């Protein structure tokens with residue numbers, strides 16, 4: 001876990017990031033360790049459309065990104081659709097951001113085909 005210092009063992013979520021490594025620097029003892037800093041790309045969509053399943057199929061296929069299931073970040077206090085910040089951000093800024101937002105209609109499409117499309121999208125996002 002990046003928040004636990006390998007040197008002093010203290011938990012700090014406020015590590016200082018040195019982009020030269022990149023390194024995460026412990027604010028308590030100054031110990032720095034290297035880590036992989038990769039772009040954050042998100043698969044979004046309505047509940048039940050297959051985001052987690054596609055993510056599972058991407059594991060090991062995509063080398064340019066780490067695949068995480070967003071459910072690990074879900075907390076009960078965010079379970080208010082009108083308060084979900086990502087939805088507001090997508091509505092307000094989705095058309096202006098890079099990398100582009102790609103919409104996939106997965107209706108009737110095999111998971112493997114969707115996973116290939118998403119892997120291609122990730123590759124295109126990374127090479128720009």
Ligand SMILES: [Zn+2]
Pocket residue numbers: 005006007008009010026027028029030031
């Ligand atoms: Zn430390």
